[in-house]
Amino acid sequence: MSKQEQTVLITGASRRLGLFNAFKLLQVGYQVIATYRTYTSDVAKLEAAGAHVLQCDLEIKENTYRLIDEVKQFTSSLRAIIHNASGWLADSQHPLEAEPLESLFHVHMEAPWLINRGLCELLWNCEETADIIHMTDYNALRGSEHHAAYAATKAGLESLTRSFARMYAPDVKVNAIAPYLIIMNEGDRRMAAEDTLRIPPMGLEPGESVIWQTLEYVLNNPYITGTTIPVDGGMSLS
Numbered sequence: 686m687s688k689q690e691q692t693v694l695i696t697g698a699s700r701r702l703g704l705f706n707a708f709k710l711l712q713v714g715y716q717v718i719a720t721y722r723t724y725t726s727d728v729a730k731l732e733a734a735g736a737h738v739l740q741c742d743l744e745i746k747e748n749t750y751r752l753i754d755e756v757k758q759f760t761s762s763l764r765a766i767i768h769n770a771s772g773w774l775a776d777s778q779h780p781l782e783a784e785p786l787e788s789l790f791h792v793h794m795e796a797p798w799l800i801n802r803g804l805c806e807l808l809w810n811c812e813e814t815a816d817i818i819h820m821t822d823y824n825a826l827r828g829s830e831h832h833a834a835y836a837a838t839k840a841g842l843e844s845l846t847r848s849f850a851r852m853y854a855p856d857v858k859v860n861a862i863a864p865y866l867i868i869m870n871e872g873d874r875r876m877a878a879e880d881t882l883r884i885p886p887m888g889l890e891p892g893e894s895v896i897w898q899t900l901e902y903v904l905n906n907p908y909i910t911g912t913t914i915p916v917d918g919g920m921s922l923s
């Protein structure tokens with residue numbers, strides 16, 4: 686089966702890593718279904734480049750159900766699902782506030798759970814071994830002083846990685862990629878300026894291509910499942 690006949694679903698493709706990797710998937714020949722929450726000029730460019738784009742706010746369960754139906758209407762087979770969508774939300778200062786834990790639970794755990802189960806037949810229909818890839822975070826295992834809800838829900842996603850890998854072998858490989866800082870956002874710049882950001886042995890801000898290299902490695906390797914691959918510049922050494 687050529688790549689042109691293989692479809693990859695990637696969530697959160699409106700910007701940064703999701704956008705970059707959706708373009709890369711198109712470039713190497715996959716058909717791409719890319720989800721976005723907010724339509725931007727970059728989503729328009731992705732659409733013009735050939736991606737099938739679908740709007741979905743993954744915080745809302747009914748929207749996730751609709752997304753599952755729309756993917757099924759578009760294709761009967763999936764080569765891979767890449768769960769990239771994520772909210773980098775700081776914890777609330779209010780002690781009795783459940784946000785952002787609730788909303789991050791929906792995006793980081795509930796949506797992957799529903800999508801992996803709702804679209805499993807499409808993965809099984811792929812002639813090759815299919816893949817599910819969860820984008821998690823270095824902080825999932827380490828924990829975080831100010832992003833505890835983010836870290837906890839990413840840790841939950843890492844646990845789901847191992848469970849789905851058990852459930853779906855040998856037809857589907859299920860792995861997580863756990864990056865440390867890949868591209869800074871404004872909060873990171875402030876932390877770097879205040880010198881509270883830990884600098885990995887390999888230095889700062891490698892850019893999106895290191896994640897694309899890891900995605901390609903996972904997609905092309907038939908013997909990796911149930912793992913979390915750190916892309917962290919050697920943070921485990923510090």
Ligand SMILES: NC(=O)c1ccc[n+]([C@@H]2O[C@H](COP(=O)([O-])OP(=O)(O)OC[C@H]3O[C@@H](n4cnc5c(N)ncnc54)[C@H](OP(=O)(O)O)[C@@H]3O)[C@@H](O)[C@H]2O)c1
Binds near residue numbers: 741820823869
């Ligand atoms: N960049 C890094 O250095 C880094 C480090 C560690 C881990 N990661 C992980 O790598 C992945 C990509 O990182 P990134 O920095 O490119 O992320 P990002 O800039 O925060 O973008 C996240 C994407 O998810 C979408 N999204 C957020 N909430 C959503 C919701 N409720 N429903 C649907 N889509 C939603 C965003 O859409 P909108 O544009 O509409 O908000 C955006 O397209 C994430 O899973 C992140 O946790 C990244």
